[in-house]
Amino acid sequence: MRDRWTKEELKATIDVYLQMHTLQQQGQSCNKKAFYRMLSEQFGRSEKAYEYRMQNISYIYLLHDRDWVEGLKPAKNVGRNVTSAIEEILAELENRPFNEEVPFEAQVDSYRQKQRKSLPEGIREPKSSFGKIVKYERSPEVKGWVLDRANGQCEMCKVPAPFKTKSGKDYLEVHHLIRLADGGPDIVDNCVALCPNCHRKLHYSSETQQLTQTLLDNLHT
Incomplete structure (x- = not known):
């Protein structure tokens, strides 16, 4: 199993997420498992890994106060570097500026979940x-x-x-x-x-x- 996500793989995953989000906005159904399978065959990672990564993308949507893809509940367990990478690619694909508040607010969330003395x-x-x-x-x-x-x-x-x-x-x-x-x-x-x-x-x-x-x-x- 591969560990490190390349920018190419992450971008392909986000692109698929955006396709699913568009279908949802248009009131159309989509076969999530078919999308996971396609990514798995392309990059050699498990289908479950792509489902979870898309839940990370949903978390970035949550930080933007946007509706995420139904069935992909936001998963907050995402590192600072990955958060920034997802936001950077989303900004590129959506032709908008990078929002620096997103990785900052993710760090705030992460800190609040920890025990501290x-x-x-x-x-x-x-x-x-x-x-x-x-x-x-x-x-x-x-x-x-x-x-x-x-x-x-x-x-x-x-x-x-x-x-x-x-x-x-x-x-x-x-x-x-x-x-x-x-x-x-x-x-x-x-x-x-x-x-x-x-x-x-x-x-x-x-x-x-x-x-x-x-x-x-x-x-x-």
Whole structure:
């Protein structure tokens, strides 16, 4: 059995997944096993391996908040490099930009599933990169820790998250109290998990400074 997936094999698998997804959107049925068999004969891997890899592709769809192929429930057990490779090929085949948030959010999910004993160190001086927009280095461990700390409740208004995502998680947004653009660190003690309403309030309210200081004080008590 082959272990390493080449780009050619991964691209062929994703291309088949896209064909299946198109058939689903058109209301047509498709024989998944026939597709698995075709790939198996072409590349010499088991049919089950292609089914599972397509579940990984469904997970990437989930991270995009897109509907995946029915019967191929998202499987999250996919490494960082493979996540990036799948997203890169999907972007190429769909003629769209690579979404850097996809591998980042996959790392957040992976971290939240692990048992951990110590506070993540985070990034005290996040590096920035310049393109059409300025991007800052972030720690997926910090985001995962903050979401777990909130336990499904907004850390400002103390109200439960307004809804659950397609993956069944409570929807909260992680906010840096001292902005990264202002030299703030990407660490647990500078982040809060907020409902969308409170997040907007912190950005646009006339009370932003007072609310921010209160949250900072709460984190350090």
